[in-house]
Amino acid sequence: MTRPGARGNLWLGLAALALASMPLWAAPWHMQLASTAAIAAMFALSLQLLAGGAGLISLAHAGFFGLGAYSVYLLGGGRSIFLTLPAAALLAGLAAAATGYLALRTRGFYFLMTTLAFGQMLFFLFHDTPLGGGADGVFIARPDMIWTVPKAARPVVFLLLNLTILTAMYLFLWKLMGSLFGHALSGIRANEDRMRAMGHDVAGLKLTAFVLAGALAGVAGHMAAVTDAFVSPELLGWHHAAEALLMILLGGIGHLHGPILGAFALTAIREVGQSITERQRLVEGLAILAAVLLLRRGIAGLRR
Amino acid sequence: MEGFLAQLLNGLQYGLLLFLIGSGLTLIFGVMGVINLAHGSLFMIGAYLAYVVATLTGEFWLAPPAAVLGGLAFGALLERGLFRKFREREHLDQVLLTFALILLFEEARAALLDNQFHAVAVPPSLDFSIPVTGGFAYSAYRLAVLAICLAVAAVMFAFVERTRIGASIRAAAENPEMVDLLGLDARSIHTLVFAAGTALAMLAGALAAPLQSVYPGMGDGFLILSFIVVVIGGLGSIAGAFWAALLVGSIDTLGKVYAPQIAGISVCVLMAAVLLWRPNGLFARG
Numbered sequence: 238m239t240r241p242g243a244r245g246n247l248w249l250g251l252a253a254l255a256l257a258s259m260p261l262w263a264a265p266w267h268m269q270l271a272s273t274a275a276i277a278a279m280f281a282l283s284l285q286l287l288a289g290g291a292g293l294i295s296l297a298h299a300g301f302f303g304l305g306a307y308s309v310y311l312l313g314g315g316r317s318i319f320l321t322l323p324a325a326a327l328l329a330g331l332a333a334a335a336t337g338y339l340a341l342r343t344r345g346f347y348f349l350m351t352t353l354a355f356g357q358m359l360f361f362l363f364h365d366t367p368l369g370g371g372a373d374g375v376f377i378a379r380p381d382m383i384w385t386v387p388k389a390a391r392p393v394v395f396l397l398l399n400l401t402i403l404t405a406m407y408l409f410l411w412k413l414m415g416s417l418f419g420h421a422l423s424g425i426r427a428n429e430d431r432m433r434a435m436g437h438d439v440a441g442l443k444l445t446a447f448v449l450a451g452a453l454a455g456v457a458g459h460m461a462a463v464t465d466a467f468v469s470p471e472l473l474g475w476h477h478a479a480e481a482l483l484m485i486l487l488g489g490i491g492h493l494h495g496p497i498l499g500a501f502a503l504t505a506i507r508e509v510g511q512s513i514t515e516r517q518r519l520v521e522g523l524a525i526l527a528a529v530l531l532l533r534r535g536i537a538g539l540r541r
Numbered sequence: 542m543e544g545f546l547a548q549l550l551n552g553l554q555y556g557l558l559l560f561l562i563g564s565g566l567t568l569i570f571g572v573m574g575v576i577n578l579a580h581g582s583l584f585m586i587g588a589y590l591a592y593v594v595a596t597l598t599g600e601f602w603l604a605p606p607a608a609v610l611g612g613l614a615f616g617a618l619l620e621r622g623l624f625r626k627f628r629e630r631e632h633l634d635q636v637l638l639t640f641a642l643i644l645l646f647e648e649a650r651a652a653l654l655d656n657q658f659h660a661v662a663v664p665p666s667l668d669f670s671i672p673v674t675g676g677f678a679y680s681a682y683r684l685a686v687l688a689i690c691l692a693v694a695a696v697m698f699a700f701v702e703r704t705r706i707g708a709s710i711r712a713a714a715e716n717p718e719m720v721d722l723l724g725l726d727a728r729s730i731h732t733l734v735f736a737a738g739t740a741l742a743m744l745a746g747a748l749a750a751p752l753q754s755v756y757p758g759m760g761d762g763f764l765i766l767s768f769i770v771v772v773i774g775g776l777g778s779i780a781g782a783f784w785a786a787l788l789v790g791s792i793d794t795l796g797k798v799y800a801p802q803i804a805g806i807s808v809c810v811l812m813a814a815v816l817l818w819r820p821n822g823l824f825a826r827g
Contacts, residue, residue, distance in 0.1 A: 254676065294633050339813050342820040346576055350768045354812055357765045361805030475765075479578075479640045486637060517649070518644040518776060525641035529634050 238289035238425065240414050240493045247496055249407070257400055260393045268392040274504035275399040276461045279336040279406055279494030281484035283453035286410060288482065289490045290419065291446050292426030296478045297336050299350035300359035301329040301451040303473030305458030308371050310468055314378025321380040325459035332359065333451020337444050344429075347412065356475050364470040374469025377462060395464045406453060407497065413449075414493055422446055430467055483521075487528040489535025498536045543677040548798050554683050556790020558578045558688035561745035562763055563770035563782045564697065565738025571714035571777025572734045573806060575627055578636045579642035581764025583739050587612065587652060587746025588755045594632050601664040601751065605689070607739045608747035617738025620732045630729075656757055661750040686748050693781060694743070701779060710734060714777040766793065769808055775822025777778065785823065 239313050241249065256275075287293040307324035312321055336443050340351040363369035363470050388538050406457045421442050424432045462468050469478065480503075481496075488499025503524065510520030527534070566580050591604035623642075627635050647733050662668075663682045670678035701707035713720045713730050720727045728772075732798060746760075774781025789808055796804030816821060 283655040288633065294636060294638070339816050344815055345632065346570055346574075347772065347821070349576055349636065350772050351812070352766060353768050353814060354772065354809055358806055358809035361809075365805050366802045476640075479636065482633060483637055483640075486633060490633065516648055518651075522641040522644035522648065525637050525644070529630075529637050529641075 238285070238416065238426075238491055240411055240492055241436070246411070249497070253400055253404055257397060259396060265392040266390075268396045270504065270508060271320050272392070272396045272399045272464050273297045274501045275396070275403045276457055276464060277459035277484060277504060278497040278500035279403050279460065279482045279483075279501045280398075280454060280491065281455055281488070282403070282410060283408055283450050284478075284481045285485055285490075285493065285496045286413075286422075286446055286450040288425065288452070288485050289445060289493070289495070290414065293443065294349055294482065295352040295356075295447070295450075295474045296349060296482075297333075297340065297341070297356035297359075298338070298347065298450070298454055298481060299477035300332050300356040300473045300476060301454040302458035302461070303327070303359065303363065303468075304332050304461040305455030306468045306472050307363060307458075308455070309380060309459060310375060310377045311368075312380075314380075317382040318382055321463075322456065322459055325455045325457075328457020330448050330452035331460065333448045333454075334444070334510070337451070339509055341440065341443050341447060347481035348403060353475050355477060356473065358438040360458070360473040362472055363473055369468070369470065374467060374471070376412060379466050398526040399460055399464065402456065404499070407494070408454075411493060414432070416443070480521075482527065483525055485535075487524070487532065487535055489537030491534060492537035495535050495537040502536060511520050543674075546673070546677060547679060548795055549719035550683065550687070552791035552794035553787060554687045554690070554790075555794050556787040557687060558745045558749055559763070559767055559770055559790050560694060560783050560786035561690060561741045561748075563767035563774070563786050564694075564779050565741040566767050567771045567774065567779065567782045568710070568714065568734050569738045570709060573624065573628060573731050575624055576632060576639065577624070577799055578639040578764065579634060579646065579737070580742055580767065581760030581762075582643050582646040583612070583616075583742035584746040584759070584763050585650070586615075586646065586751075587757070588661075588750040588759060589746075590743065591655065591747035591750035592661050592755045597662050598716035601661065602666075603734075604747045604750070605744055608743040611789030612740030613736045615743075616736035617732050619739065621737035624735060625728075625731065643760075650757065656686065660753040661755060663751045668743065682751060686752070688744055693741070697779065701747070706730075706733070719823075766808065769812050771822075772812055774823060775825035778822070779822040781822055781824025 258272055260272060283300045284295070287298075302466070305328065308325040308328045311322050312324060336352070336355045340348060340355060343351050356463055364372045382394075398506070421432070421437055424437070424441060426438055430437055458472065462504050484499035485496045486499070486500055488493030488497065506524050507517070507520065510517065514520065553580055562580065562584055562759045566577065569575055569577055590608055592602065594604040594607055595601045627638055630638070660736075667685055669681050669683040670739075671681050671684060672678045677754045701710055709720060709730055710724070710733075712723070713727065720730065766789055770782055770785045773789065774783070774785035775797075789811070792811060793808050796807045800807070819825065
């Protein structure tokens with residue numbers, strides 16, 4: 238996985254500024270759509286640390302996203318966002334630590350299957366028990382912000398908030414992938430056994446990446462709950478995890494910023510698809526076939 | 542006590558249906574090295590096939606043979622047309638391609654039929670209870686499902702363990718490169734295994750149709766449980782899949798009756814315990 242250089246980051250920054258200027262020229266409904274895409278981008282970006290970074294394809298990731306979202310509900314209404322956000326990251330990180338400890342004992346197909354099963358376990362926890370308010374999902378009270386946000390200002394405020402957090406997450410991962418830790422992860426993706434033979438603590442590195450990615454997914458889930466004021470067990474299901482993988486592949490698994498491009502592209506494809514046909518699964522299925530069969534390097538890989 | 546016995550039989554019968562799905566899954570993994578997330582959809586297609594056949598002809602018993610024959614043909618077609626090409630792909634590609642298949646299968650079902658729940662009646666010939674002990678009687682249809690699944694399992698064991706083709710399937714599951722070196726026809730083995738796996742999953746769906754509603758996405762729960770069966774049993778091991786399926790089926794069924802809130806989780810706890818104890822499954826070699 239390569240990181241964009243200074244030029245690439247400049248383009249990404251300009252794109253972020255263009256989105257941040259939406260309140261000046263776009264309808265509230267389009268700003269909500271951009272918020273949705275930004276949250277999807279956070280989710281896919283957190284998974285990219287595993288998929289593109291360490292070569293780990295996890296289907297449990299939606300579980301951590303959902304835990305982050307449900308933490309707002311579990312803490313109860315009226316809490317400060319400065320409490321709910323770290324709590325979401327912590328809860329998701331802890332769940333990722335437990336899952337990763339077990340699932341990372343396996344490799345390849347086994348890893349896929351065990352992460353799928355553990356992710357569904359989290360799904361069942363919220364789908365089958367009254368813990369999370371039931372199988373149909375619940376409307377939640379948003380956490381307290383610094384100021385009270387009037388209803389009309391919500392699309393603007395949430396768009397700017399989500400863009401800020403997405404940018405922060407991107408910059409953090411950009412730094413991280415350039416560090417010794419990031420290089421060690423790339424080494425594991427390329428050849429795990431060689432890294433072990435060289436004396437690296439492969440198990441520890443993988444678990445660290447898994448927990449970190451889980452905590453970041455929790456942040457993404459938290460922002461989804463804050464933006465939509467609604468949580469449902471589907472957020473934790475493996476179909477949601479597969480969607481994040483699709484965004485990564487569509488945008489380009491070989492590039493750190495690929496998932497961001499993929500998330501915005503998929504959100505746009507869905508929106509256009511929805512205006513043409515009611516068959517959403519057909520649109521998504523065809524998008525996957527196009528991404529896997531035609532766009533081998535993703536959108537980010539088109540330029541070479 | 543009678544209640545417990547009935548639930549235990551339900552659990553075994555559920556486990557045997559899981560075995561039909563999981564054994565195909567484990568062989569397809571083991572022999573072809575392909576991860577097929579759409580395997581649960583094949584189960585759903587089998588159940589809908591039973592619904593259509595039973596509704597059109599009024600005779601449920603035409604459905605299981607139709608599911609087997611249709612499954613063999615459909616599976617061979619899928620393997621020749623798609624999965625043969627998926628083999629060289631990376632795991633991520635396989636996950637997404639088979640995920641796309643799930644979406645397209647569901648969409649095809651919605652286009653051809655509808656998005657409703659349907660009930661398939663228990664065939665009248667078996668719509669009665671058989672007294673098992675003193676005051677305890679058990680559904681004849683459920684006993685028939687138990688018997689059919691056990692018979693299929695026996696035929697499968699005999700085929701894989703005793704015939705020449707079975708021996709090459711075992712060889713392929715253990716060491717895929719070896720099959721080519723020995724001059725066996727790996728391509729026909731793949732087609733055979735995939736077609737058989739598809740037929741087994743669709744047969745399971747057809748048999749399960751009168752036991753539960755037929756509904757969109759019904760394969761999803763079975764997919765997850767049969768993945769757990771494969772993980773617990775050990776990749777590529779039919780015997781492992783058999784015992785793991787009985788274990789998972791019993792725990793899930795008894796859990797749903799006696800502790801409904803933790804039923805979904807208890808099976809995963811079992812899997813976690815197995816992973817801690819033997820990361821490659823209970824029946825893995827070496």
